[in-house]
Amino acid sequence: MKLFVYHTPELTPKDQAPDCAIAVDVLRATSTIATVLSAGGEAVQVFSDLDELIAVSETWPSQKRLRAGERGGGKVSGFELGNSPLDCTPELVEGRRLFISTTNGTRALKRVQHSATVLTAAFINRAAVVQYLLEKQPETVWIVGSGWEGSFSLEDTACAGAIAHAVVEKSQLPPEELAGNDEVISAIALYSQWQNNLLGLFHHASHGKRLLRLECDEDLKYCSQTDILTVLPMQQEPGVFKTLN
Numbered sequence: 203m204k205l206f207v208y209h210t211p212e213l214t215p216k217d218q219a220p221d222c223a224i225a226v227d228v229l230r231a232t233s234t235i236a237t238v239l240s241a242g243g244e245a246v247q248v249f250s251d252l253d254e255l256i257a258v259s260e261t262w263p264s265q266k267r268l269r270a271g272e273r274g275g276g277k278v279s280g281f282e283l284g285n286s287p288l289d290c291t292p293e294l295v296e297g298r299r300l301f302i303s304t305t306n307g308t309r310a311l312k313r314v315q316h317s318a319t320v321l322t323a324a325f326i327n328r329a330a331v332v333q334y335l336l337e338k339q340p341e342t343v344w345i346v347g348s349g350w351e352g353s354f355s356l357e358d359t360a361c362a363g364a365i366a367h368a369v370v371e372k373s374q375l376p377p378e379e380l381a382g383n384d385e386v387i388s389a390i391a392l393y394s395q396w397q398n399n400l401l402g403l404f405h406h407a408s409h410g411k412r413l414l415r416l417e418c419d420e421d422l423k424y425c426s427q428t429d430i431l432t433v434l435p436m437q438q439e440p441g442v443f444k445t446l447n
């Protein structure tokens with residue numbers, strides 16, 4: 203297995219696809235996806251375009267769907283939900299499909315959607331993703347951070363590092379053997395420095411600060427927890443994610 207980390211969708215190679223792509227948007231899209239599926243959501247369907255989301259979701263029975271729209275960290279008016287994982291309670295999401303569009307997370311997913319396997323990861327479901335990699339041993343793995351409008355995001359690269367760190371630890375392989383690019387080594391270093399204070403890291407992150415200005419303190423706390431959910435969100439058809447466990 204060779205791991206590659208790309209900090210943003212823009213830095214991810216075009217015209218190639220890995221055996222397994224893992225999209226990461228810790229704050230907050232991939233944390234929300236894991237939470238919805240863990241709470242019994244039927245599936246999460248992602249869109250980069252809000253109009254397309256509305257058109258496709260209209261074809262779905264209204265009692266079986268929820269629509270979530272986020273731009274700039276805030277809820278898009280007219281949508282039932284924004285992008286707070288804490289809103290996705292079992293009472294609300296059980297048996298329903300979440301149709302979601304967010305500023306960056308859904309763009310990252312679009313960028314890798316033609317890979318043989320597409321997973322989503324956040325700190326909260328990191329262990330499930332690591333277990334999948336160790337069991338299936340895909341030859342090439344890309345971990346793609348969502349960043350913020352083309353720029354690097356601390357929290358996404360730290361999560362990529364958390365995945366790589368656990369793979370190194372559990373496979374007993376030296377990092378230089380697993381690393382397909384230098385970004386893997388730097389992501390592991392970033393995670394190693396902050397692993398006991400991820401919330402502190404989020405407070406340094408530009409999107410963390412944006413969410414704090416929007417009074418999303420509880421979301422930051424929730425998303426900074428590691429390995430609390432066992433779900434493995436996996437793409438079943440382009441843009442549609444379900445969990446196998």
Ligand code: MLT
Pocket residue numbers: 227229230231232272275276285304305306307308348413
């Ligand atoms: C995004 O996709 O940019 C994020 O998930 C934004 C957010 O925090 O809602």
